[in-house]
Amino acid sequence: MVNKIFIEFVALIIRNRFHRLLKERMEDSARKYNYMTVPAAIKELEKIGMIRPCGGSYVMHHAVTAVQKEILKAFDMNETKIRKQAQELSALIDSIEKNDKDQCSERSES
Numbered sequence: 075m076v077n078k079i080f081i082e083f084v085a086l087i088i089r090n091r092f093h094r095l096l097k098e099r100m101e102d103s104a105r106k107y108n109y110m111t112v113p114a115a116i117k118e119l120e121k122i123g124m125i126r127p128c129g130g131s132y133v134m135h136h137a138v139t140a141v142q143k144e145i146l147k148a149f150d151m152n153e154t155k156i157r158k159q160a161q162e163l164s165a166l167i168d169s170i171e172k173n174d175k176d177q178c179s180e181r182s183e184s
Contacts, residue, residue, distance in 0.1 A: 092116075099148035107144065115145045124160055132164035 089112060096110045109118055122142060123135040138146070138153040146152060 095148045096145070099144075109141055109145065110148070115148075118142055118145055122156065124164070131168060132160065134160050 092115070093112050096112065096115055100107065100110045109115060118139075118141055121136070122138065124132040125135045126132045134157060138156055143153060146156065
């Protein structure tokens with residue numbers, strides 16, 4: 075029970091930070107955006123995804139939309155940072171998979 079309460083507490087802290095950054099971005103902007111609420115922003119950012127073509131490295135599935143770019147500005151991020159992080163994540167996953175294959179081949183040789 076204590077673990078659940080702790081996790082909820084941490085989630086609340088993260089959500090409040092998310093809300094504050096979105097609210098500050100809205101105040102700086104002259105327009106009112108419907109997608110600058112926490113649930114709407116999370117739903118929109120969840121659409122940023124990566125795919126892995128047959129045997130290749132992971133790549134971004136779609137371009138970052140204008141709405142996503144506006145939300146990312148609230149977190150001092152942009153499309154370039156997202157693409158760079160996607161490339162770094164792809165390289166990390168590839169290296170982990172290579173290490174796993176090497177370990178499996180070593181075990182089968184033993």
